[in-house]
Amino acid sequence: ETGVTQTPRHLVMGMTNKKSLKCEQHLGHNAMYWYKQSAKKPLELMFVYNFKEQTENNSVPSRFSPECPNSSHLFLHLHTLQPEDSALYLCASSKVQPESHEQYFGPGTRLTVT
Amino acid sequence: GQNIDQPTEMTATEGAIVQINCTYQTSGFNGLFWYQQHAGEAPTFLSYNVLDGLEEKGRFSSFLSRSKGYSYLLLKELQMKDSASYLCAVKDSNYQLIWGAGTKLIIKP
Numbered sequence: 001e002t003g004v005t006q007t008p009r010h011l012v013m014g015m016t017n018k019k020s021l022k023c024e025q026h027l028g029h030n031a032m033y034w035y036k037q038s039a040k041k042p043l044e045l046m047f048v049y050n051f052k053e054q055t056e057n058n059s060v061p062s063r064f065s066p067e068c069p070n071s072s073h074l075f076l077h078l079h080t081l082q083p084e085d086s087a088l089y090l091c092a093s094s095k096v097q098p099e100s101h102e103q104y105f106g107p108g109t110r111l112t113v114t
Numbered sequence: 115g116q117n118i119d120q121p122t123e124m125t126a127t128e129g130a131i132v133q134i135n136c137t138y139q140t141s142g143f144n145g146l147f148w149y150q151q152h153a154g155e156a157p158t159f160l161s162y163n164v165l166d167g168l169e170e171k172g173r174f175s176s177f178l179s180r181s182k183g184y185s186y187l188l189l190k191e192l193q194m195k196d197s198a199s200y201l202c203a204v205k206d207s208n209y210q211l212i213w214g215a216g217t218k219l220i221i222k223p
Contacts, residue, residue, distance in 0.1 A: 004156070042118065043157075043201070043213040056210070090156065102147065103211070105156035 003027040006091050006106035014114055015081060021109045023074040023091030030096045032074040033103065034066060037088040049074065050096050081113045116140045118214035120202050125220045126192055134187045134200050134217045142207020148176050148187045149201040151216065157201055161187070189219075197221045 004025045013019050025032065034046040048056035049068040063085075065077040074091055088110050092103040117139045126132040138146070145164040149157040163169055163178035163185060175188040189196055199216040206212055 040122070040215055042215045043203075043211075045210065048210075101145070101162050102159035105158070107156045 004091060004093055004104050004106035006089075006109050008109060009107065010110045010112075012112045012114060013078070013081065015083075017081075018077070018079040020078065021076040021089055021091075021111075023076075023106055025072055025074075025091075025093040025104070025106075027093055027104060029093040029104070030071050031094045032068060032071070033092040033094075034074065034076050035090040035092065037090055037108070043090070047076075078111075081111075083113050086111055086113045116206065116212045118202055118204060118212055120200075120214040120217045122215070123218045123220065125222060126189075128192055128194060128221055128223050130192050131188065131190050132192060132219065134189075134202075134219065136185045136187070136202035136214060138183050138185070138202070138204045138212070138214075140204045140206045140212050143180060144205040144207065144209055146176075146178055146185050147203045147205070147211065148174075148185075149203065150198050151201060152198045160200075192221050194221050194223070 007022045030051050032049045036044040036046055045058050046060045047066040052068050063080050067075040088108045090108045091106040094103040120136045147162055148160040150160050151157040161169055161176035163176050166178055166180055168175055168177045173190045178185045199218050201216045202214040203211045
């Protein structure tokens with residue numbers, strides 16, 4: 001247990017569905033992150049929130065919509081996804097930069113788009 | 115562009131020593147990280163280097179040479195449970211982590 005939880009752990013959805021991924025951290029951190037991990041590829045940073053404010057959006061398609069209601073919770077809303085969006089979606093948290101060293105990751109949501 | 119290179123896969127024998135290399139080209143440098151990721155699990159933090167030299171933590175050590183853009187992770191007395199992917203990441207001038215694709219380490223008895 002790293003103090004970061006994600007639900008659901010597995011999700012299968014059609015291209016016309018709408019679903020949401022949830023992340024919660026119990027570490028008292030103020031920065032939260034969404035990453036996409038595809039097989040044999042580097043982790044791709046999608047979004048960064050510092051103190052609930054979005055500070056990074058790395059050219060992510062609008063079919064992915066993040067939400068950070070408070071420093072402990074992070075959501076990723078999904079709609080009209082494509083099969084190439086199938087991947088492991090990881091949430092992480094840390095202290096706010098620049099003082100932070102490591103990020104703490106959740107177990108991820110394995111997403112399959114059919 | 116920014117780039118992190120590490121071998122895709124390595125194989126080693128239980129009880130032996132293995133060195134996983136990482137080279138990087140990034141815009142700025144604010145530290146290098148190694149993470150371990152077992153299949154189907156979250157990456158977990160192993161080590162952090164910001165100054166040149168060797169950092170030792172039990173069976174694991176990490177080395178950094180900033181002038182060469184190079185790091186390695188050294189695993190000693192390998193155990194079967196060390197079979198995992200090892201991810202190298204560099205924090206750039208904007209304090210964002212740039213990740214390598216990971217090295218899958220296979221331990222054989």
